[in-house]
Amino acid sequence: MKRKLKKVLILLFLIVLLSQTPFIYRRYELAKLSEEIARINSQRKELEAQDRYADYKGIIHVHTNLGGHSTGHFEELIKAAQNSELDFVIMTEHTAEFFDTSSLTLRGKYLGVLFVNGQEVDTASGDRFLMIPGHADSFMDSKLETADFIRKYKSLGRLIFVTYPERLKSKEADFDGFEFFSLNTNARRINPGLFIFDAVWSWRSYSELLLTKYFARPDDSLRLYDELTAKRKVTLFAGSDAHSNIGFFLLGDDAGNKVFYLKLDPYERVFRLIRNHVLVEKDKVFNEETLLEAIKRGRLFVGVDLWGDTRGFRFMTENGQTMGDEIEETEMPVRLKVLSPLPAKIVLLRNGEKVSESYGTEAVFDVSEKGAYRAELYLDLPTLRMPWIISNPIYVR
Numbered sequence: 001m002k003r004k005l006k007k008v009l010i011l012l013f014l015i016v017l018l019s020q021t022p023f024i025y026r027r028y029e030l031a032k033l034s035e036e037i038a039r040i041n042s043q044r045k046e047l048e049a050q051d052r053y054a055d056y057k058g059i060i061h062v063h064t065n066l067g068g069h070s071t072g073h074f075e076e077l078i079k080a081a082q083n084s085e086l087d088f089v090i091m092t093e094h095t096a097e098f099f100d101t102s103s104l105t106l107r108g109k110y111l112g113v114l115f116v117n118g119q120e121v122d123t124a125s126g127d128r129f130l131m132i133p134g135h136a137d138s139f140m141d142s143k144l145e146t147a148d149f150i151r152k153y154k155s156l157g158r159l160i161f162v163t164y165p166e167r168l169k170s171k172e173a174d175f176d177g178f179e180f181f182s183l184n185t186n187a188r189r190i191n192p193g194l195f196i197f198d199a200v201w202s203w204r205s206y207s208e209l210l211l212t213k214y215f216a217r218p219d220d221s222l223r224l225y226d227e228l229t230a231k232r233k234v235t236l237f238a239g240s241d242a243h244s245n246i247g248f249f250l251l252g253d254d255a256g257n258k259v260f261y262l263k264l265d266p267y268e269r270v271f272r273l274i275r276n277h278v279l280v281e282k283d284k285v286f287n288e289e290t291l292l293e294a295i296k297r298g299r300l301f302v303g304v305d306l307w308g309d310t311r312g313f314r315f316m317t318e319n320g321q322t323m324g325d326e327i328e329e330t331e332m333p334v335r336l337k338v339l340s341p342l343p344a345k346i347v348l349l350r351n352g353e354k355v356s357e358s359y360g361t362e363a364v365f366d367v368s369e370k371g372a373y374r375a376e377l378y379l380d381l382p383t384l385r386m387p388w389i390i391s392n393p394i395y396v397r
């Protein structure tokens with residue numbers, strides 16, 4: 001009997017060991033990846049800013065406990081923004097029936113970081129948008145159809161961005177921006193069974209890198225974005241949808257004390273992974289007005305800064321036009337130029353189709369066809385499934 005029990009125990013032990021082997025190997029892969037990232041970053045080229053823009057980096061789409069289903073507080077948020085060296089945070093509080101979340105959330109400078117008081121809004125057409133800044137009537141106006149909602153708030157000077165593009169119904173509506181990637185949406189696609197074992201082996205040493213290992217290029221939403229921009233200008237950006245409330249805990253009491261607690265998305269962690277870089281003219285003061293104006297114009301690129309600081313990236317024409325600019329057909333052929341602070345695979349796309357590719361810290365493309373041209377840059381790290389940088393388009397019309 002004893003021998004039988006021993007055999008069963010040995011068998012169980014072997015099964016557990018065997019089931020963990022892939023995750024031990026994945027930890028080894030993360031260690032390798034981390035070394036490779038350090039090696040690539042040692043080749044960093046400090047690019048002299050060759051144009052008239054300064055780069056401001058920040059996060060768009062952030063919630064606190066003001067608008068429900070978030071546990072985040074202003075203190076935690078402000079500190080996290082400062083520690084992550086952000087220049088701006090665009091708040092997007094959910095609306096509430098009895099009070100105006102846009103006037104209660106952060107607006108202005110805190111610890112040197114500029115906050116803008118946006119809101120996340122629904123319309124009667126079933127679309128969901130980020131409205132920046134927010135407005136006292138936005139809760140009530142969720143009964144408006146999308147076209148009427150956008151008409152009203154654009155006339156009041158608000159920016160309207162699509163969030164959850166996979167649910168967008170009013171594709172023809174006149175919105176200004178498009179959240180092609182959302183950390184929250186990406187996180188929800190993670191297989192929890194896989195992630196828990198990955199976390200057991202790798203969380204302590206590589207928590208942030210592990211999270212970005214699960215990043216995947218959102219092909220469907222980029223396809224929709226490219227369809228839209230073939231016809232008109234729309235600003236592309238990445239959203240965080242940061243709530244600071246996703247976590248696991250094993251033991252706790254009613255007072256909220258948690259004995260074993262793993263919080264996946266504290267603001268500070270979320271703020272270090274992927275950022276929007278906005279280009280504002282150097283001779284302008286950086287404030288809410290100049291920030292929103294630059295975003296509206298499309299002077300923005302998205303960078304997974306955790307893999308390497310993307311500051312210094314530029315996508316421009318030989319004549320100094322930059323992302324978001326519209327160039328007349330008569331100016332063709334146009335010479336497009338990409339500058340990268342790290343050696344990378346530089347892919348040029350026209351209306352979403354790849355037209356050219358090169359490798360290095362600089363690339364030049366001569367184009368003579370109309371279309372929306374944008375760049376995607378990939379670090380030489382084949383296990384990653386997401387571009388390191390995605391630019392907004394330069395439009396040749």
Ligand SMILES: [Zn+2]
Nearest residue numbers: 061063120241
């Ligand atoms: Zn949200």
